[in-house]
Structure formats: structure tokens, C-alpha cells
Amino acid sequence: MHVLIVEDDEHILRLLDDTMQRAGHSTTLTTDPTVAEKLFTERPADAAVIDVLLPGMDGRELCRRLKMLLDVPVILLTALGEWDDKRSGFEHGADDYMTKPFIPDELLFRLQAVAKRYERTAQTIVQAGPLTLDLRDYRLNVDGETMHLPKREFELLYQLAAFPSRVFSRDELIENVWGLDFDGDDRTIDVHIKRLRSRIRHEQVVIRTVRGVGYALEVMT
Template identity: 65%
Template sequence: MRILIVEDDPSISRLVKETFEDAGHDVLTATDGKSGEQLYTTVPIDAAIIDIMLPGLDGRELCRRIKSTIDVPVILLTALDEWGDKRQGFEHGADDYMTKPFIPEEILFRLQAVSRRYRRSAASHIQAGPLQLDLREYEVTLDGQLFYLPKKEFELLFQLASFPGRVYRREELIDLVWGFDFEGDERTVDVHIKRLRHRFNHPAISIRTVRGVGYSLEVNG
């Protein structure tokens, strides 16, 4: 994911940036609302983390402008844990709130949770080459042949097929498919990938292993 962080406190901005980069995401940063607006209107983004108290254009208004232009998750940061303040943010389209001070990893988990809801509501049907997936019916179609997969195999394939060519780390797939509170280990991903490869041996699609990193779905030809 490419994430826009708009925060005028350098230490907080650096902390959040490093947290998301360590998790494998691309990060854009801005220190005020106007420069944040310029970034998302010129570079595609997948999500935004925005401080409310920004110089010039404040975070709530920036959130509203983003939401009126592109449908991406937005989390607002605030130093005040007051319902009135949060209510205004939600009225401007925010998907979630974090109150300072916060644990950086919590922002990562919250954004992953919000992003899962977005994918499930916005993309119920996707296609990657000859592969088609219907999230409502949990159906997979390949060259006209219909398959029904176990739930987690389907959700893993759906995640990979949503962004063909994108490399997902094993721990990222655990968070996105099984949830961050999953008590198993990353070998679970390997087992499910092996099963998917066995089911779908097709020249036009393949699940590529990136050694030491994770997996990506490749559409060939």
C-alpha cells in the first residue's frame, strides 16, 4: 500500500513512517494540509493518516477533500480524547481515530482492519487474467470451470489476486487474511499457498515465491 502521512510534528511523522515502511508499505509524508492535498492529487494513494491540528488546512477538512475525491481509508490523529472532536472528524469522513500518545503498531493494525473492510465492501468481484473470484458467493472460476475453496484458501487467493504482481510478506498475509490476533505462525501461509498451487496449475497464472520475503500472484502472457 502507498500511505500518505500528514503530520507537522517531525518525531511523530518519522515514527509512523518507519512503522509502515518496516511493514513493507510505501510512505509519502507532508507537514501541512496544503502539501498533503498536493501529494494525493498528483500521486495515487491507498490510505491516509492525518493529524487534525495542521497549519493552514486542518486535518478534518483535508479528510473531507480526500474522501470527496477518492475512496480510501483515512485515520485521524488527535491530541484530544473528546467525543465532540472525534464526531466532527467522523462527519468529515474519517474511518477511525487515534489519540496521542499512541503505540505505532496500533495504527498499523487499525489501518489493516479498516482496509479489509474496504476491500470486502468495494471489491466483491475481481479478475486476474483467466481467474475470476466472487467474494459474495466464495466462488472461483478459471477458464469457465467453477471451484469452491475452503474459506481461508479463498480469502488468501482473493488477497493475492486483488493486486497481481504485488509481493506480500508472509506476516502481512497473516494479518490481512487471518487477523493480527492469529496465534499460529507463518508456515500456515506456506501450507495454504501449496494447496492453491496444487488446485490451480494453469499456464496463465502462478503464485511466485520471493525468497525470504513472501508471495505474489503473477498473470502470465
């Protein structure tokens, strides 16, 4: 994975560079957001780590501009820990947010987790027996009948349908659908599964509960 790192603190910039390089990722480094946009235009990265408080351009604005060029995973870094600041970052397209000081290996883990979610959703259409899920418009087709599900329900079903028969733990589903910063509990998964079961009543499709573990979508033949 090629990572663009935009950070005006040289110490943090080098620390992030070393962390990414040790994990086998290549990097492009800059302290200047205008240069970062130019570099990204010339050679798009696979992901980006961007400081919010940059000279000349707010990191959230840079995130928004990069996302307009190419939708890649972006983690924002900031010394600001207030929810309003984080919300602004997410509204500008950030996938995750870390407050300084941070643990470099945790940032690496979060970036790789977000990148994996992007890889899984690169395929926009998933087929599982009579179910066809189209991620482009969150449309579910069941034996020719179209249904529109709430966003989280669709994403949860999409995750299960993309890997039929695989058992996902509640923690995995929370991470993959709600993200690492989800502050609820795993009962949220149970509620959404119950709703999906009530909406999708088809003899060939079963969302199976694996007691003490999680859930799996089974396609009966």
C-alpha cells in the same frame, strides 16, 4: 499499500514512516496539509494518516477533501479525546480515530484492518444462491423481489453472503461491520441475525449458528 502521512510533529512523522516501512508499505510524508492535497491529486495514495491539528487547514477538512477526490481509508490523529471531536472527524469521512499518545503498531493494525474492509467492499454486487446484494444502494433482491434492509443488517448479511459457508466469529463480524471502536457487546450480532432470519425466509438460504463460535450463511442446493 502506499500511505500518505500528514503530521506536523517531525518525531511522530518519522515514527509513523518507520512503522509503515517496516510493515512493507511505501509512504509519502508531509507536514503541510495544502501540500498533502496537491500530492494526493498528483499521486493518490491507498490510505492516509492525518493529524487533526495542522497549520493552515484542519486535518478533518483535509480528510473531507481527500475523500472527495478518492474514497480511501483515513485514520485521524489528535490530542483531543472528547467524543464531539471524534464525531466531527467521522462526519468528515474518517474511518478511524486515534488519540495521542498512541502505540504505532496499533495504528498500523487499525489501518490494515480498515484497508481490508475496503478491499472486500470494492466488489459492489454479491450473489449467494437466490440472494443478490448491491452495495451501491443497499438493495437486496430475493428471487426477483427487492427488499431494502437497515444499513447494519444489510452490511452484516453482505459480509456473510460474500463468503458462503465460512464461519465468522462474533468478534470478526463486529470488527468488519461495526468497526474497531464499537463499544457494545456481541449480543448486538445475535439481535441483528435474528432480524435477518425473520426477514429472509427462503428454503435455499440458512444463517447457521455455530455454537460457541459465530455464524455462517449456507446456500442449499
